[in-house]
Amino acid sequence: MPIINESLSRFSDWSYTTATAIYVLALVFFLIEQSFGAKGRQAAERQKQRVRELAGAGGPPVTEYGTPHTYGTPVTPSPGGRAERIGKMGAALLVLGVLMHLAALVLRGLATSRVPWGNMYEYGMAVTFVAMATWLVVIKKFEVRHLSGFMLLPVVILMFINGTLLYTIAAPVQPALQSYWLVIHVSAAATSAGLFLVPGVASVLYLFRSAHERDSAKFPRFAAKLPSADVLDRIAYRTTIIAFPIFTFGVLCGAIWAEAAWGRFWGWDPKETVAFIAWVIYAAFLHSRATAGWRGTRAAVINVVGLSATVFNLFFINLVTTGLHSYAGVG
Amino acid sequence: MTTTAAPPEPKKPYRNSPLRRALAFARNTWRGLTSMRTALVLLFLLALAALPGALLPQRKLNAPKTDDFIATHGWWGDLLDRLQFFEVYSSVWFSAIYLLLMVSLVGCLAPRSFEYVKSMRAKPVLTPRNLSRMPHYRRAVVDTPPEDVLKAAHARLSGWRRTEHGTSISAERGYLRETGNLIFHFGMLGLIVFFALGAMFSYEGQVIVQANGGQFCNGGIYNYDSFDAGLQIDGTELSPWCVKVDDFKAQYSALGQPQKYESSIEYQSGADLQTGTWRPYHLEVNSPLRTAGDRIYLLGHGYSPIFTVTYPDGTSRSLATQWRPVDQATLLSEGATKFPDPPGITDEATRRTKQLAITGLFAPTSFLHGNVLTSSGPELTKPGVAIDVLRGDIGTDSGRGQSIFEIDQSQVDKGALKKVARQNLDVGQDLTLDDGTKIRFDGVQQWVSLQISHDPTQVFVLGFAIAMFVGLSGSLLVKRRRVWVRVTPADGEAGGTVIEVGGLARTDQAGYGEEFGRIAEQLVSGKKGT
Numbered sequence: 006m007p008i009i010n011e012s013l014s015r016f017s018d019w020s021y022t023t024a025t026a027i028y029v030l031a032l033v034f035f036l037i038e039q040s041f042g043a044k045g046r047q048a049a050e051r052q053k054q055r056v057r058e059l060a061g062a063g064g065p066p067v068t069e070y071g072t073p074h075t076y077g078t079p080v081t082p083s084p085g086g087r088a089e090r091i092g093k094m095g096a097a098l099l100v101l102g103v104l105m106h107l108a109a110l111v112l113r114g115l116a117t118s119r120v121p122w123g124n125m126y127e128y129g130m131a132v133t134f135v136a137m138a139t140w141l142v143v144i145k146k147f148e149v150r151h152l153s154g155f156m157l158l159p160v161v162i163l164m165f166i167n168g169t170l171l172y173t174i175a176a177p178v179q180p181a182l183q184s185y186w187l188v189i190h191v192s193a194a195a196t197s198a199g200l201f202l203v204p205g206v207a208s209v210l211y212l213f214r215s216a217h218e219r220d221s222a223k224f225p226r227f228a229a230k231l232p233s234a235d236v237l238d239r240i241a242y243r244t245t246i247i248a249f250p251i252f253t254f255g256v257l258c259g260a261i262w263a264e265a266a267w268g269r270f271w272g273w274d275p276k277e278t279v280a281f282i283a284w285v286i287y288a289a290f291l292h293s294r295a296t297a298g299w300r301g302t303r304a305a306v307i308n309v310v311g312l313s314a315t316v317f318n319l320f321f322i323n324l325v326t327t328g329l330h331s332y333a334g335v336g
Numbered sequence: 337m338t339t340t341a342a343p344p345e346p347k348k349p350y351r352n353s354p355l356r357r358a359l360a361f362a363r364n365t366w367r368g369l370t371s372m373r374t375a376l377v378l379l380f381l382l383a384l385a386a387l388p389g390a391l392l393p394q395r396k397l398n399a400p401k402t403d404d405f406i407a408t409h410g411w412w413g414d415l416l417d418r419l420q421f422f423e424v425y426s427s428v429w430f431s432a433i434y435l436l437l438m439v440s441l442v443g444c445l446a447p448r449s450f451e452y453v454k455s456m457r458a459k460p461v462l463t464p465r466n467l468s469r470m471p472h473y474r475r476a477v478v479d480t481p482p483e484d485v486l487k488a489a490h491a492r493l494s495g496w497r498r499t500e501h502g503t504s505i506s507a508e509r510g511y512l513r514e515t516g517n518l519i520f521h522f523g524m525l526g527l528i529v530f531f532a533l534g535a536m537f538s539y540e541g542q543v544i545v546q547a548n549g550g551q552f553c554n555g556g557i558y559n560y561d562s563f564d565a566g567l568q569i570d571g572t573e574l575s576p577w578c579v580k581v582d583d584f585k586a587q588y589s590a591l592g593q594p595q596k597y598e599s600s601i602e603y604q605s606g607a608d609l610q611t612g613t614w615r616p617y618h619l620e621v622n623s624p625l626r627t628a629g630d631r632i633y634l635l636g637h638g639y640s641p642i643f644t645v646t647y648p649d650g651t652s653r654s655l656a657t658q659w660r661p662v663d664q665a666t667l668l669s670e671g672a673t674k675f676p677d678p679p680g681i682t683d684e685a686t687r688r689t690k691q692l693a694i695t696g697l698f699a700p701t702s703f704l705h706g707n708v709l710t711s712s713g714p715e716l717t718k719p720g721v722a723i724d725v726l727r728g729d730i731g732t733d734s735g736r737g738q739s740i741f742e743i744d745q746s747q748v749d750k751g752a753l754k755k756v757a758r759q760n761l762d763v764g765q766d767l768t769l770d771d772g773t774k775i776r777f778d779g780v781q782q783w784v785s786l787q788i789s790h791d792p793t794q795v796f797v798l799g800f801a802i803a804m805f806v807g808l809s810g811s812l813l814v815k816r817r818r819v820w821v822r823v824t825p826a827d828g829e830a831g832g833t834v835i836e837v838g839g840l841a842r843t844d845q846a847g848y849g850e851e852f853g854r855i856a857e858q859l860v861s862g863k864k865g866t
Contacts (some may be wrong), residue, residue, distance in 0.1 A: 177589065180597050243847065257801050262410055266622050268540065268633045268789040270797065271531070273397070273425050278390040285383040289376055293813070296372040308472040312385075321475040326390065328397075 010116045014175035017112035020105045025164045027102035028137070028157055032201060034095030035154035039230060040152055042088035042213025060139060092150055103141060106134045116175045122191045123178040125323055129167035131192075132319070139244065143203060147240055149232055156206050186262035193255030198315055200248035201287075204241035205312025208305040211237040215302055238301070241308055242294065249287050256280050267329060275322050276330035282318050283314035369436065370443030378437045382427055385433055389424035392416070394535045396423065396564075399419045427847055438528060440469040446522050448647055452514055461499055463504040463820045464838065470820070472839030472849065473858035481821040482833045483514050489821045489859055496819070504822035513843065517812020523803035530796040538791035539565035539574070544658050546640060547584035547599060547782040554578070554630065554788065575628040575790065577605035578612065584782045592665070597621050599784050629790060636661075636785040641698050641721055642779060648772040651679040660741045661697050666711035669698040676732050688729040693743045693753065694775065696723035702762070709760055719780050722760045725769065728753040816842040819852065822861060 008151065098206060110130055114121035122131045144150045178187070210231055217228030231237070258275070264270040271277060290307040293299040368374055402422050406413035467473055476487065482503065490498065491504055496507035537745035541560035545552045557563045557571035565571065580602045587596040602614035605628040617625045625632040638661050646652040659671025678690040680709040701712035702720025707723035729752040731744040738744050747753040759767045759777075766776035818840045826832040837856040841848035 176591075176593065177595055179594055182595070184622040185621075239847075250805065250809045250812060253805050257805055260801065261798070262622075265624060265792065266633075267785045268624070268631065268635070269791070270794055271390055273394065275390040278386055282383045282386050282390070284388075285379050288380040289383075292372060292376055292379070296376060299373070299376065322390065 009175050009177070010118075011175070013112050013116035017109045017116055017175070020109035020112060021168055022166075024105035024109060025103045025161065025168060027098050027105060028164065029160050030265060031095045031098035031102060032154050032157040032161060034091050034098060035151065035157065036093030038095060039151045039154055040088075042086065046284045050332065070101065070140060071332060095153060096144065098148055098155075099141065100217070103134070104138050106130070106137060110134055113175060117177065119178065120188050120192070120199065122195055123182055123187065124173045124175040124176075126167055126171045128191065128195055129163060129171060129319070130196040132199045132202075133164050133167070135196050136160055136202040139200050139203050143240055143244070144156060147236060148335070149230075149236065149240065152231070154201065155210060159202065159206065181266055185330060188264070190255060190258040190262050193251055193258060197248045197252035197255055200244055200251065201312060201315045204248070204308055205315070206245040207237045207241040207244070208308035208312070211241060211305040212302065212309070215305070234301070241305065245287065245290065245308065252280075252284065252287070256284060263329075269321065270331075274330060275326045275328040276318065279318040279322050283311060286311040286314050369440050372444070375437070375440045375444065376714050378440060381433050382430075382437060385430050386424065390423050391468070392421055392424075394422060394424065396425075434528070438525065441521060441525060445518070445525070449518060452518055455514070456511065458505040459499045460508040460818065463501050463506045463822060467822060467836045467838030469822055470838035470840050472837075472852040472856075473836045474835075474853075474860060476835050476860040477826050477832050478835060478860065479832050482825060485823045485833055485835055485859075488822070490853065492858055493819065493821075503824060504820060506818070506820050508816070508818045510814050510816035510843070512810050513814040513816045514811070514816060516807040516812075519807030520804050520811055521807075522798060523800045523807055526800035527797055530793045530800060534566075534791050534793035534797065536568045537793060538789070539563065539569045539571075540790070541788045542635065542785060543788070544638075544783050544785045545579070545581045546656065546658070547581045547637070547784050549580060549582060550783070551578060551580045552786065560788075566835045575605070575630050576609060577603060577628045577630065578609070579603045579625070579632060579786070581784055581786075584784050586637060586714070588713070588715050590716070594714065595843060597634060597637065599637075601625065603627055603632075627783060629792065631789045633787040633789065634784060635787040638667065638783055638785070639669055639698055639700060639716070639719075640781040640783050641671075641673070641719070642781060643694055644776045644778050645675050645692060646774040646776070647648050647679055649680055653677075653679075654778065656781045657740065662697075663711070665714065667714040668711035671695070671698065671741045672739075674730050674732065674743070676730060683793045684733075685718040688733065688752075689727075691728065691730045691732075692773070692775075693726045695726065695743050696721055698780075700780070704760065707760070716780060716782075718762070720760060720762050721777050723758070723775075723777075725756050725757040725767070725775060727756045727769070746812045815848060815851075817848050818842065819855060 026290055032279070110121045110127075113127060113130070115124070122128045140153065140156045144153060213224050213228045213232055214231040214237055215234040216223045217225070217231075218234055221229075259280070260270040263272070263277075286307060290304055290311055293304040322328070345753070381845075392406050395402045406422070409416075416422065420429070424430055451586045456654075464470065468475070471568040486500070488503060490500075493505065493507045496509040497511070498505055498507040500506075513544065539564040542551050543560050553559065554574050554577050556574065557565075563571070582602065583635045584599040586594060589595055599619045601617050601619050603625060604612070604614055604616055608615065619625055619632070619634045621634055624634075626786050636768070638658060640656040640658045642654060642656040644652050644654045653675055655673050655675065657671060657673040660674075661667045661669045672693055672695040674694075675692040678687060678692070682689060697709050698719070698720055698721050699709050701711055701713040701715055701717045703710050703712040704720075709720060726743060726748070730746040731738060731748055731752070732742075736744075743753065746756075756769055757767055761767065761777040763777055763779055766774050768774050820836075820838045822836045822838075824834045824836075826834050836860055837852075839848060839852040839856070
């Protein structure tokens, strides 16, 4: 039987708490950048400009080597004000926080000699880690660093709830979970859930921004500092098309595992049902983008509904209903 | 044919139209049903309709809980029951939604498949005159002659579908996107069809077998404790096999958390049934025995206390009837061990006054709280029972079926079955009734509960599900995109060639920019790219 290494588990707890604290600090930094930075206001402007320049790039050829058509190239030189510097510090903190978060996961795995997603607490830790790691990639590809606060806010809340109410001591898992499918199925589920947090947040911001773009009297202070609706839409879509196949894979593996563990591949267990519902909603999101009259705001609303299904699946189904997936180990 | 030329006679078009109107109605219905908008609405309805299944107890998953729910919610529960909210996934409304969605899917897929075949044979489009209007554009002047540039461009675009139009190349790639899209949707269609077939041709049953050599043969439904079958299964042609459960072991952590369940079994199926050969199998959670098209799962376990009754005349009878756990964490169990045949009595009426039943609680690790028996752990460390002994007519001759875990309460209420003793016993202890009958608690046996599943369609479902996943990944991650290259001799005497490269992504938010930049760079610089 696996022996629990208590000191490693303690180190994991410390890393987790530290990561949460760092995220909170980074959250403050990013909110300062978002509120006082010039970037917030300019982001949208710059994005538009960049597109225009790309489209119109005719100019003298050959010599223009090395003008990479990649995102993240500042077209107007960054003013480098105090708020921007604070934002950069926030980003550095974010990287540090993600590293601590990763350490917490790895140490938990080492402490229990199994994959670190065997109960609700560990699963929550893995989901939030994926969300933050995804966000790091997003801010590298898009100029949306100043929005990190909006992403960090739900993640910090999740991590706080997870670390206090849902905390579970390191322990081996029950026989039903002792299978290599725990590695495959649950990692796919956690990855997709973490990924889905990003488009969810982007779509919420999209709704504010697009309302503002239609009528600038709406949310004049808040939405004006968001990037253009187009950028937010792109973030939401690109993350979703990666998350959705992973989610599908996770459900598929879950069905194969269920066949080996419970005697049927699909039995409308509450968790299965809500996974199905979330899958249908995300399928509707992808279809809505190809349907006249459903693009834009409606698609964003669907994506937010998808996010709520994901969160509902994470909390309500694990904690309130009783089903075969009641592995939370809480209460 | 049309009535447009006719003077406005109100009657005439009216008389001619029913058929046409019916056709128009059918056509419009079909168009409406197969439109993407309807599909979206249906998808939402499907998600919404599935939700009650997660929130309300479902009869198929937990019948007692469902009845309980209905009972506690009065007319509200009855109404929900009548509206099939406790069998959501076989309800009329759920089936209606998914059938409509399937029709919509077919209606969408059929034209798309034709389109697909056509587009697979089509050549890339003509090069637009003004490439600089494309979302992606690059222009450069080089020294290489035009023919060489075109040749190099062909080499660079080797994976692309290309046509040459004089001085330009038109290339397109990413056709796998639509391929994936179709595979995904056809995969889904197949999956739904086989899922429905599976519901008709599958069966599932549970049975409790004593883990000391107890046997179970899949001869018929009557052998099962519970059995749930699809419409096409009448229980006469179950696949023949037998299992024998030799032992069961459970391991627990110091805190009483289960860590491992395992059971050694032997089985025979096919030719082994004739020869009587038993093959061993190590049955564990997550590793069912698969034989003769059936799957046998280790579902649960419990204890059977062994009681020996020694009658006044000296004859003794031993029984080990399975008791069922009431608390899964500590395996505190309840049950009823029934001794219907007192020895030496031939008269039926007398016999029915002397039958014995032992009911009560069993604790694998007993702990007495005052006089109340509880269990402090699931492991068999200090077994104990708290029993009531009842004597009289246990009611098994009435012809009415009764639970193996309970005594017939109506017999007690009638006064036909009377409590004659109540005592806590440890292993080896006994009690004596007023007529001299001794009841001894001899020990404990383990039982396992097995689930037997049969579903001939599931391998097809798996195949279609994998097709869905592969198709889905292709349809979301492959980008359909175009690139055009045009070469023209440069004006002026400096000579050289003007290269223009234009690009267009046919997929929204594809993120084609980076790739286009790379391609254009290589075409312009004449370097062979990766």
